[in-house]
Amino acid sequence: MTSKITSLELELAQKSWADGLILIGESYAKNEDYKSLASSIIDELYGYNFGDGKVLFKPTKAKSSPFRPTKKGALSYFVGGDEAFSEDKGFALSRWSKIDFKNHQIFDDGDIVIAMGEYDFTDSAGSVVTVEYTFGYKKNEDGKVKIILHHSSIPFSG
Structure with missing residues (x-):
């Protein structure tokens, strides 16, 4: 049985995702093996490798x-x-x-947490793009928080 995901664990999972994405881009810019790095980051953050291996991912x-x-x-x-x-x-x-993640609302069912909100992506020129997200998290058997739901979209512009 897995244990409850704490608020701190949720924040750390979101920070790890943001840091991982930034690290992949830095690795790419340095002509390093960014694909292997990205593969490792996905293994670390997403639940493709535990349980039934299902991740609901809609980028x-x-x-x-x-x-x-x-x-x-x-x-x-x-x-x-x-x-x-x-x-x-x-x-x-x-x-x-x-x-930067900005959680609008969090659904907490103990071992599954779903966070919804907006994240701001700042590029190297300082431009900011805001995207809406819903991420779901669950702990694996080792107690590591994994992403099991990733849905993000550009806000409706009317």
């Missing part, structure tokens, strides 16, 4: 393949380069310098 900039139930689809979204997902340009390669 922001995905039209042809809007749902990514596999790690392969998530990796392509973050770093691009997979012919099966030709629309992917590598969201994490945009060189984000800062990502």
